[in-house]
Amino acid sequence: MSSLHASEKALGLYLRNARQKLDPAALGFPATRRRTPGLRREEVAQRAELSVTWYTWLEQGRGGMPSAAALERLAGALMLTDAEREHLFLLGLGRSPEARYRQDTDVTPRLQRVLDRLDPSPAFIRTATWDMVAWNRAATELMTDFALLPPEHRNILRLIFLDPRSRTLHPDWESTARFIVSSFRMDTARAGAAEAVEPLVAELCAASFEFRALWQDRTVHTFGHGAKTFHHPVHGPQAFEVSTFAVDGRPDLILVIYGEVS
Known part of the structure; x- marks a missing residue:
């Protein structure tokens, strides 16, 4: 046969x-x-x-x-x-389905325990629309305490373009911004979420001329080799290797881990 x-x-x-x-x-x-x-x-x-x-x-x-x-x-x-x-x-x-957008963003206790056990490496889970849905203590220390933000504001693009602290945290802010906008565009299209993110895109275009310029530029950018440097206001420069993983059974969710470079 x-x-x-x-x-x-x-x-x-x-x-x-x-x-x-x-x-x-x-x-x-x-x-x-x-x-x-x-x-x-x-x-x-x-x-x-x-x-x-x-x-x-x-x-x-x-x-x-x-x-x-x-x-x-x-x-x-x-x-x-x-x-x-x-x-x-x-x-x-012969392949898994593409990620698809869904309103249900609940993360199981098991996944949260995985994130917590990854500490002290910053780790979080995001959606195809770059909303943060789960994180560990190290991620809040490095980026921001997402629990203090309203759920609708826990979006990585909002932090990059609307939070002035992001320009200090990301020494390579321009290349980071280009990568995130390009990835956001591809991820939302792949997940069938282009219509769902229209209000967010409209808000960011109105609030940030830099986002508007990048969104209007249809060029697909790459981010390099998976390394990332942050400039923490307390701990100073920190270099990480960035790894991303699909969540088993939830192709719409992405696990991101920042492993510190020794």
């Missing part, structure tokens, strides 16, 4: 298993007598707005490679969790 056919068969089995776990009555379908548990294939196709024939082929392992958009619709139709959705993409496309 070829590897392609094997992956198509695995995808079909996964779809069928997920379909059979759903309660038809809870989803508004008639509670008629059914030979097998769960939804029928045509009901899944209806919920996902896909062809019944093509969905049937997918379950039979002969539907070909689905698009990311089709997999997204299937994940919604089958009410998959984030981990299940990721597995669906791995089976269907």
